[in-house]
Amino acid sequence: MNDKVKHGWLWTLLFTVISIVWIFPLFLVLLNSFKDKTYITVNAFSIPFKKTFVGFTNYINGIEQTNLLASFVWTVVITVGSVVLILICTSMCAWWIVRVGNASAKTLYILFLFNMIVPFQMVMFTLSKISDMLGLNTPWGLWIIYLGFGAGLSVFIFTGVIKSIPQELEESAMIDGASVPRIFFQIVVPIMRPSIISVAILQTMWIWNDFLLPYLTLDMSKYKTMPIAIQYLRGGYGSVDMGAMMGCLVLAIIPIVVFYLICQKYIIKGVMAGAVKG
Amino acid sequence: MITMAGKAVRKWWALFVLPTFAAFIIGFVVPFIMGIYLSFTKFSTVTNSRWVGLRNYRGVFSDPEFVNALWRTIAFAIITTIIVNVFGFAIAYFLTKSIRGSSLFRSVFFMPNLIGGIILGYIWLLLINGVLAKWGRSITFSGTYGFWGIVILVSWQQIGYMMIIYIAGLQSLPGDVLEAAAVDGASKTQTLFKVTLPLMMPSITVCTFLTVTNGFKLFDQNLALTNGAPGNTSELLALNIYRTFYGRIGFEGVGQAKAVVFFLIVGAIVLIQNRLTTSKEVAA
Numbered sequence: 001m002n003d004k005v006k007h008g009w010l011w012t013l014l015f016t017v018i019s020i021v022w023i024f025p026l027f028l029v030l031l032n033s034f035k036d037k038t039y040i041t042v043n044a045f046s047i048p049f050k051k052t053f054v055g056f057t058n059y060i061n062g063i064e065q066t067n068l069l070a071s072f073v074w075t076v077v078i079t080v081g082s083v084v085l086i087l088i089c090t091s092m093c094a095w096w097i098v099r100v101g102n103a104s105a106k107t108l109y110i111l112f113l114f115n116m117i118v119p120f121q122m123v124m125f126t127l128s129k130i131s132d133m134l135g136l137n138t139p140w141g142l143w144i145i146y147l148g149f150g151a152g153l154s155v156f157i158f159t160g161v162i163k164s165i166p167q168e169l170e171e172s173a174m175i176d177g178a179s180v181p182r183i184f185f186q187i188v189v190p191i192m193r194p195s196i197i198s199v200a201i202l203q204t205m206w207i208w209n210d211f212l213l214p215y216l217t218l219d220m221s222k223y224k225t226m227p228i229a230i231q232y233l234r235g236g237y238g239s240v241d242m243g244a245m246m247g248c249l250v251l252a253i254i255p256i257v258v259f260y261l262i263c264q265k266y267i268i269k270g271v272m273a274g275a276v277k278g
Numbered sequence: 279m280i281t282m283a284g285k286a287v288r289k290w291w292a293l294f295v296l297p298t299f300a301a302f303i304i305g306f307v308v309p310f311i312m313g314i315y316l317s318f319t320k321f322s323t324v325t326n327s328r329w330v331g332l333r334n335y336r337g338v339f340s341d342p343e344f345v346n347a348l349w350r351t352i353a354f355a356i357i358t359t360i361i362v363n364v365f366g367f368a369i370a371y372f373l374t375k376s377i378r379g380s381s382l383f384r385s386v387f388f389m390p391n392l393i394g395g396i397i398l399g400y401i402w403l404l405l406i407n408g409v410l411a412k413w414g415r416s417i418t419f420s421g422t423y424g425f426w427g428i429v430i431l432v433s434w435q436q437i438g439y440m441m442i443i444y445i446a447g448l449q450s451l452p453g454d455v456l457e458a459a460a461v462d463g464a465s466k467t468q469t470l471f472k473v474t475l476p477l478m479m480p481s482i483t484v485c486t487f488l489t490v491t492n493g494f495k496l497f498d499q500n501l502a503l504t505n506g507a508p509g510n511t512s513e514l515l516a517l518n519i520y521r522t523f524y525g526r527i528g529f530e531g532v533g534q535a536k537a538v539v540f541f542l543i544v545g546a547i548v549l550i551q552n553r554l555t556t557s558k559e560v561a562a
Contacts, residue, residue, distance in 0.1 A: 009378070044404060044405070089298040093298040101284060112302070115302070117545050119494075121520065121537045122310065124520075125533070130324075145301075146305070147302075147305065149305040151305075155298070167283055174286060184294075209396075211396050212497060246404070249397055256393055267388075267392070268442055271443070
């Protein structure tokens with residue numbers, strides 16, 4: 001349905017203008033990150049010049065006040081570890097559920113579906129207490145918590161994919177004497193590859209940006225993720241150092257933009273896969 | 279009936295299922311069941327709970343802040359659902375036509391969706407306060423400002439996401455039906471409203487429910503942009519629950535009961551959606 005539109009260049013012009021408006025908020029943050037902090041809110045729309053231009057001072061202040069570099073490392077550790085663990089464990093679990101298909105497998109599947117509709121607030125208090133009790137208040141403890149709380153969506157997507165994979169391939173390998181783990185990792189995983197990438201993208205987007213779960217479960221005196229570090233800038237009372245805030249925002253947005261530019265194709269596919277989530 | 283592969287695989291449950299299942303018990307099942315139980319008790323830690331029956335639930339609905347937040351959240355969910363879906367669909371509709379640069383525009387519209395709620399909140403705090411500074415005000419001037427601030431923020435964030443789903447829907451429309459409409463002399467507007475929109479109902483249902491549930495669950499953006507200020511007048515449901523737990527001493531039981539009510543609302547929305555989508559599929 002690629003019908004031509006009349007006055008094509010007019011539409012291009014219109015959407016160019018809208019696109020510029022669309023990314024303006026991000027541009028504004030970048031602009032203000034080079035401005036002296038006292039001018040930021042009162043004069044948000046002026047371009048930094050001699051008197052108001054402060055170079056990279058805001059960035060240095062922001063990094064010092066929030067320990068942002070350490071937070072970046074912890075966010076990477078938490079996200080990568082959790083996503084890898086989720087991909088391996090839930091794909092194996094989903095395959096077992098589909099291929100076994102007995103009453104216990106079906107019960108398990110329904111439990112995972114149920115997990116998808118429960119909002120985090122329902123379990124936030126008890127989960128944070130349990131993670132403290134079990135000593136899971138570390139980045140690697142969080143891997144287990146994310147695997148547990150995030151299992152529903154991954155299992156759901158993977159079971160959908162595995163149901164469409166014909167069993168004959170696996171059965172003939174079995175007759176040839178291949179072991180069950182080998183069949184899974186050498187035959188099933190390569191076929192599941194596209195869906196594994198989609199789930200990886202979805203979970204990365206969730207865990208990287210997640211605020212409340214790590215905030216309530218992690219030991220705040222030792223580990224902070226980037227969203228938590230930025231929220232801490234606001235502090236309890238008093239005013240926010242808007243300069244440091246702008247520096248931190250830019251530094252937090254850069255990895256996301258880079259990630260987007262590299263994996264755009266997969267991100268769009270991942271979004272489509274995740275649209276089933278209610 | 280169990281297949282040969284099934285029999286062989288079943289024995290491997292300890293390797294294939296146990297890791298996920300154990301984490302699932304710790305990270306979800308136990309906290310969930312304890313959460314239900316604690317909503318009927320008075321407690322400050324998990325171990326000192328005392329059964330109080332339905333008292334917490336009476337506390338939930340006699341808390342005017344909660345009832346206000348509930349109505350505010352319903353209004354918020356309805357408004358954002360309309361804005362996000364109308365604009366998301368419109369942009370998808372035009373960007374599936376052969377307009378030069380449309381893939382670049384798609385990328386731009388989708389971009390905000392990747393940024394986390396806390397960061398989005400502070401980006402818009404700068405922009406909105408920057409504009410309001412012209413009148414010597416800020417977003418915490420009144421609850422109305424905060425409410426509409428969050429509406430703008432969430433629209434900006436989610437229009438691109440829904441646009442992607444609508445584009446996929448539009449691209450998979452059957453070409454022959456649209457051609458038939460054109461041959462029969464239907465105008466562009468007629469085709470849009472009489473052919474395209476009815477065929478797009480599955481995508482529209484999915485997107486509508488996604489925006490409604492996102493609206494109900496919204497937390498990070500609310501926390502970063504206004505934190506409910508001034509007073510509690512821009513506080514949505516999820517933030518109200520959080521602040522009942524961690525802002526008021528002695529209200530943990532009421533907070534947990536609010537969380538259960540919240541879960542029931544979100545769960546009901548999802549079940550309705552499920553019913554609607556399945557019945558649509560049967561009809562199609």
